[in-house]
Amino acid sequence: MHDCIVCGNKTLSKVIELGFHPIADTFLKKEQVFKPQKLYPLNCLLCRQCGHLQNEYVVPPEERYVENEYSYTASNSKISCAHWQEYCDTVSQYINLSPQDHVIEFGSNDGILLEYFTKKGAKATGIDPSPSMAKLAAKRGVYTVNSFLGKTALSVALKRGGKAKLICGNNVFNHIFNLNESVAAASQALRPDGYFVFESPYLKDTIENYLFDMIYHEHISYFSIKSADYLFKKHGLYITNIEHNKYHGGCIRVYAQKDLALYNKKLVTDYIKAEQASKLFSLETYKKFMAKIAKDKFATLNQIYALKKQGKKIAAIGAATKGNTLMNYYKLDSNTIDFVTDSSPQKIGKYTPGSYLPILHDRKLASEKVDVGLIISWNIGRFLAEKIKKINKNIRLIVPGEKKLL
Incomplete structure (x- = not known):
């Protein structure tokens, strides 16, 4: 998509490049895990006329909402x-x-x-x-x-x-x-x-x-x-x-x-x-953006790798769409994360796209004796932190990059 969808301008600049990703809000049923999953470029273009930022590639809407079971619910917390x-x-x-x-x-x-x-x-x-x-x-x-x-x-x-x-x-x-x-x-x-x-x-x-x-x-x-x-x-x-x-x-x-x-x-x-x-x-703003998120990525990965070397069990907390972007950009999978937890019936029992991690109920943070929780749903992070500490008081909670819990 190379024309601005707001003003029609053709002078667009590619300012964000995050690699190839699956559809982030398509959580997989068990039988889908063994089938090839489509990956699409996740890049953003900035319009130099009206200032609109848009995705470079648009996945057909039928694929996002109809062919695959949509899982995000507005009343999820x-x-x-x-x-x-x-x-x-x-x-x-x-x-x-x-x-x-x-x-x-x-x-x-x-x-x-x-x-x-x-x-x-x-x-x-x-x-x-x-x-x-x-x-x-x-x-x-x-x-x-x-x-x-x-x-x-x-x-x-x-x-x-x-x-x-x-x-x-x-x-x-x-x-x-x-x-x-x-x-x-x-x-x-x-x-x-x-x-x-x-x-x-x-x-x-x-x-x-x-x-x-x-x-x-x-x-x-x-x-x-x-x-x-x-x-x-x-x-x-x-x-x-x-x-x-x-x-x-x-x-x-x-x-x-x-x-x-x-x-x-x-x-x-x-x-x-x-x-x-x-x-x-400004294009310089987006160069700074890309440099900062790459720096945060490597800092978080170094932290996770160090914990895994110590034999720690790590779970990602909150099966969120934003979490799938993060895990796929960071290349997190079963080598680094043991599983993901959530409380949504629409997600429990499914698998995360791209990283193929099982989604278990939050209660498993206690029964599976998880040592570290990676909060990827930072937008409800304070709520999750309080909830998780009641389930597993010994768990250590970490947040990717320098994101603030809201």
């Missing part, structure tokens, strides 16, 4: 559930959501956010391509159009609830390849006073904090406010509010409406000035 409750409360208040207003969420996953909106009286419709996630949402009583975002799916949603007061996409807007088509369709589905809201990892946080494991094939885009503003303006949408939070190491929640008079030019300009001041769009 107390931290996640609390975040979506806060999202619902904050957004509802900001947009003045009324009972019976129609809320459409694309990439609605297991329906946790829409369930919160229904409790406020809203009419909620989800759109999600994963059959397994649509089934989980149905168990919550959330109606889901089992499809990718587009005119067809939105027409089904509109017939059900009318034009929307809110259309939102959270940690999924960055998964969409046909961004311009999707934003145009969503804009048409909004009421005149409606809001388009997306939440996504913030490129500035990802680069400044060296969060290379936030890069994987599902994340096609890495948004700055500069690129988001450019995209919305192309389709008659104008940013009215921006909120910055620490979810996933740093996310932006961006609100947009159709009325140009509501455009918050000062807020947008302040964010873009901060991005430019941090040299977010």
Whole structure:
């Protein structure tokens, strides 16, 4: 993919190269471990015009969500559930959501956010391509159009609830390849006073904090406010509010409406000035990024190799997509890590892609007498550390690189 998916510019620079990786969120069943697994280049291109960062290679969406069983659930921890409750409360208040207003969420996953909106009286419709996630949402009583975002799916949603007061996409807007088509369709589905809201990892946080494991094939885009503003303006949408939070190491929640008079030019300009001041769009910034993550890689590997020489049993904690990027970039496998632990029923009993490590329940950290836990789900690291210490009080916990536990 050599054209910018936001502005169409052909002047893109390859700034991040992480090697060849499998699809990071495709956890394998036992019978799949013995079959050849596809590997794809995981590189990122920076647009010199609008500042958008995007993956160089796009894996077909059917392969990511339909052909393989999707395993990430939005309600996978107390931290996640609390975040979506806060999202619902904050957004509802900001947009003045009324009972019976129609809320459409694309990439609605297991329906946790829409369930919160229904409790406020809203009419909620989800759109999600994963059959397994649509089934989980149905168990919550959330109606889901089992499809990718587009005119067809939105027409089904509109017939059900009318034009929307809110259309939102959270940690999924960055998964969409046909961004311009999707934003145009969503804009048409909004009421005149409606809001388009997306939440996504913030490129500035990802680069400044060296969060290379936030890069994987599902994340096609890495948004700055500069690129988001450019995209919305192309389709008659104008940013009215921006909120910055620490979810996933740093996310932006961006609100947009159709009325140009509501455009918050000062807020947008302040964010873009901060991005430019941090040299977010400079090639030198990405050279520094690549050098730092390589240094962290070798430091972590030296630590792990030393522990293995001492005969220590090491488990990776948290079967996360970001963890798969890390383990495949670090080339961790059964020679260095004994197994991975998690508490998700969607993951236990499966194997990690590329590294082919079995995923066991967190309880195994005690029964298997694990000496060292490598926390790869650092975004819920504090929660995991407290939980794991209750299971195995003698375990030593380490974090790759210099990441902070959130």
